[in-house]
Amino acid sequence: MxxxxxxxxxxxxxxxxxxxxxxxxxxxxxxxxxxxxxxxxxxxxxxxxxxxxxxxxxxxxxxxxxxxxxxxxxxxxxxxxxxxxxxxxxxxxxxxxxxRGAGWVVSGRGYREYRLEDYSTWLQRRVENSGNWAKIRSCLQDGKVCEKLAAGHQTLGQFVNTNLSPVQSGCCKPPTGCNFTYESETVWNKPTGFNSTDDPDCTTWSNVQTALCYDCQSCKAGVLANLKNDxxxxxxxxxxxxxxxxxxxxxxxxxxxxxxxxxxxxxxx
Structure with a gap:
């Protein structure tokens, strides 16, 4: 035996x-x-x-x-x-x-948008820690997530019907509520006289390709959406x-x- x-x-x-x-x-x-x-x-x-x-x-x-x-x-x-x-x-x-946590359907869009407050407090604290986020931000840039999106050279009509990943939706474009003018996938122009809105991500957004919305709350939420799935x-x-x-x-x-x-x-x- x-x-x-x-x-x-x-x-x-x-x-x-x-x-x-x-x-x-x-x-x-x-x-x-x-x-x-x-x-x-x-x-x-x-x-x-x-x-x-x-x-x-x-x-x-x-x-x-x-x-x-x-x-x-x-x-x-x-x-x-x-x-x-x-x-x-x-x-x-x-x-x-x-x-907890799920993407929000945007009217007339093929992609979802993500909000940081929808996720658990423990996960929020992890991405809001400056040291952790610096590493994650570096990973996103190393992965050229937004560069690959920009290589599509889509029109606005094509872009809004694209099924973006959570990271692409949160980090590579401003939130839809900002009402910015589309120039390309990663270039969005703020309207004349724009100062601020209720969404701080609208102010954080930058057309500088190394910045974009990498420091936005929506970007952190997109990362958490991917993390949740993984x-x-x-x-x-x-x-x-x-x-x-x-x-x-x-x-x-x-x-x-x-x-x-x-x-x-x-x-x-």
Missing amino acids: ARCSNGLLGVLNAGVLVLALVVLGGGVWLSHRAATTDCERFLERPVVALGVLLLALSLAGLAGALCGASCLLWLYLLALFLLILLLFVFTVFAFVVTN WKKIATVNIIFLIFLIIVYSVGCCAFRNNRRDNSYPAWK
Whole structure:
């Protein structure tokens, strides 16, 4: 019985080992790219950390299963339990903080617009932090999101029917309520005598292509709309991964119990 559970645990951990090597390889690739951007540096560390964690867990699980070492298996199961607990907490947290927020339909437009106050307070604080936003702003510029939009050379009629992404809608153009005059996708002229409006984004908007609406509330809301979609996908993947880890944990518990029983009665071997 112990051999069966140990063998199954070894097979499952071999799969985790392959996954760990893939994740770790991705992190190393990010860290050695020739033109490393702030976005890539931001992603690099958590990817490498996750890869190292999975690698250590898989090696401990393999060693415990193949050698039948109860002490090593106990440490492995403890670490695995903590990982399952952390993933569960993160998954619940991700669903809670992304529960609020949706784009507003604009009359006569093919795109939606986004408002920062529609999102959870926790997410709002993250993007309103000057240090965090400086990194995010750099990522948006590195990704040339608005440059790609401007390359379309559309007429106003074509533009208003375009299905813009949340970031394009929030960062690359002023809010529709500003009533600016369209010149191109990323060039909008303020009306004569314009001073200010109820929407501070109208004042923040600039035709300077490195500025645009990158510091607008609508841009931050657009980023949160993208983040919300990404976190929903990650949370869904986490659920699948959690189920897999729970199966591995259950098999590991069986292997640990059987190893202890066999070690307690050496004459039965």
